[in-house]
Amino acid sequence: MNEYVLGVDLGTSAVKVSAMNRDGEIVAQQSYDYPLIQSRPGYSEQNPEDWVSGTTVAIVRLILNDHIKPAEIAGISFSGQMHGLVLLDENNQVLRPAILWNDTRTTKQCEEITAKLGDEFIDITKNKPLEGFTLPKMLWVKENEPSIWAKAKTFLLPKDYVRYRMTGQLGMDYSDATGTVLLDVKAGQWSQAICDAFDIPMSMCPPLMRSIDSAGKISDSYAIFSGLDTHTEVFGGAADNAAGAVGAGILSPNMVLSSIGTSGVVLKYEEDPTVDYHGVLQFEDHAIPDSYYSMGVTLAAGYSLNWFKRTFAQDESFNDMVASAGKSTVGANGLLYTPYIVGERAPYADADIRGSFTGVDGTHQKSDFVRAVLEGIIFSFRDIMDIYDEHNGDFDTVVAIGGGAKSELWLQIQADIFNKKVVSLTNEQGPGMGAAMMAAVGLGWFKDFQECAEKFVHFGKAYLPNPENAKKYEQLHKIYAQVYEQTKGISEQLLDYRRAND
Ligand SMILES: Nc1ncnc2c1ncn2[C@@H]1O[C@H](COP(=O)(O)OP(=O)(O)O)[C@@H](O)[C@H]1O
Ligand SMILES: O=C(CO)[C@@H](O)[C@H](O)COP(=O)(O)O
Structure with missing residues (x-):
């Protein structure tokens, strides 16, 4: 049977x-x-x-x-x-x-x-x-x-x-x-x-x-x-991010998870419960008994792309819209997007901040806007990676999951912006796979998650950073990192205006 x-x-x-x-x-x-x-x-x-x-x-x-x-x-x-x-x-x-x-x-x-x-x-x-x-x-x-x-x-x-x-x-x-x-x-x-x-x-x-x-x-x-x-x-069962981490084989501290679902998550397995991110990152119990993980959440990751499609590209298929970003350039011809369209959680815990396109130029095309959205989401992930770097989080591989990992172009953008190797899974099922693994381990099919992962988790193609692109993105991320402080006050005033006129 x-x-x-x-x-x-x-x-x-x-x-x-x-x-x-x-x-x-x-x-x-x-x-x-x-x-x-x-x-x-x-x-x-x-x-x-x-x-x-x-x-x-x-x-x-x-x-x-x-x-x-x-x-x-x-x-x-x-x-x-x-x-x-x-x-x-x-x-x-x-x-x-x-x-x-x-x-x-x-x-x-x-x-x-x-x-x-x-x-x-x-x-x-x-x-x-x-x-x-x-x-x-x-x-x-x-x-x-x-x-x-x-x-x-x-x-x-x-x-x-x-x-x-x-x-x-x-x-x-x-x-x-x-x-x-x-x-x-x-x-x-x-x-x-x-x-x-x-x-x-x-x-x-x-x-x-x-x-x-x-x-x-x-x-x-x-x-x-x-x-x-x-x-x-x-x-x-478990929180989706814990399950995603299990299903992506993040079972040791040298690997970090990058998940693009409705929200976006950068997550790290933590052995040491005393590591202190001062609440800037979330710190959670893991699905793996007696272990933990930390993570930074971008509230509108895939949601940003859905919003863009719904608002400006209804007639295109999702795949075509995302692929059109290939017609633009690294840095979207000088267009920056910040994905704060429903407020933000990390690294800025701010419910009132809102998103922006900066540098809009008369020559920009729709493909530049799509590219800017893809890049802006990953710049916000890079903010979290930088926090791990500051805490000597020694990791060499990023495992990408979620609906966003369906796009090869977006996976390469991740590798270039993180300047790290990004690996996809052969059957991209992060959280659902993790959930099934919990049942498999719970039933005693395997002695632990490690043994289960050997059977269930299969890494696919690896995306290596292109050094030239990585250098450009390093420069662009420094510009991106200034946008939050520069637009905070403006966002608050605009939200007050909306609330007063609702
Ligand atoms: N072909 C695609 N290429 C890139 N991103 C995609 C594609 N299809 C869907 N997405 C993104 O994946 C997100 C959904 O991911 P998923 O992991 O299914 O989310 P959730 O679990 O939050 O419902 C969507 O918000 C969308 O932006
Ligand atoms: O709030 C968080 C994590 O703290 C989100 O990650 C939610 O758990 C929703 O996840 P998705 O529907 O985007 O997978």
Whole structure:
């Protein structure tokens, strides 16, 4: 009998479910899109029911269209978009749409957290309170929707809600729990001090589990709903970036991950939990037991490109639009783009900054604009690489994943801007692969992630930096790095104008 694991990658734009065999081969894959609700500037929400139905449709299609037999699915695990707040009442019913990682309405609550706990907050959580994280979202609901808050009995993150609907068991894994900024990272427990400071009952925090721990089996009701079998074991899973790192084989400190999804992430495996990035980078528990990772997040990476296409290139295919950047030059003929179009997280934690094109010239063509967008996103990644260099982060290889890694041109731009070797994966499945690997390790198919990676992770083509281009990009990055400070005040004034005229 064949045996499979399912990796559920619960992203921001879609859920992708991959079925993998014991040899780490993807035997089938299905995905389902769901909408983002953006009712006001800075707001970003999703309906948790859309995640459940999307995941279920993808699983049903694996069973019906791809003929994966339910009895052959040994385990399921998850990669989840991080930080999104799902509030449940006493009957575990969803109380309001989930407030997502890219929702930036909580600047006031972040300031309150800093004013109350200052550096103690960073000591406990290893992170600064930033708009995207879960605790500020909870405080926002408490302040702005008191009747909903009064009914809230539990909070979960996106993939935890889907797991709950599959098993009937509430839980959250450590890697995602770090991203709530309610976890005492050293103690590996929910922080009593933070809950007390903000009057959050500890009972709202779900039981903690490891990514490779079993949450139970598929419940009778979900088996009827989805066609799955009740013998299938459901594992904790991880935050999408932890899962992406596992799926990309980032299992040692000499490799760095570069991920272009809706957001962009530069991530490093960390052995030393005392390394101090002063909260400029996020510091999280890894999916690999007893290890950590740090990362810097560009809020609008792939999102920048989607925005550009939607606004200026609707009639072109994605591939054609991205390929057109090849008609431009290194440095887009002197055009610079900063990707701060929904605010930024790292290295500038600033919800009010906005993006810019600088150097627009009468001779510029659309291809220059596309190139500038591709380059601007990678310049923002380079900002994070420079922080690692400052902390002697000795790494020689960058593994590129996410939808952005589909473009060879963009992979070469990454190699040239980072001035490092960039490697792609033969089957670009970063987070979904990591999720499946968690089920495979949880089931005991492999003794650890290292052994599993030998079977599941395959590096593809390597992109080496072109020295001439790297030199030009070095110069351009220095110019790019000035744009944030120069446009900060202007962005604030324009946002005030928008708010006043909304
Ligand atoms: N052919 C392509 N070339 C380069 N980038 C692409 C291509 N297709 C999609 N993308 C980028 O990949 C992003 C989606 O990546 P994905 O990893 O699927 O995101 P998420 O998990 O956030 O939904 C899109 O925002 C888009 O900008
Ligand atoms: O907020 C973060 C990480 O802190 C994001 O990385 C989200 O986890 C969403 O990821 P994608 O949908 O872009 O993969």
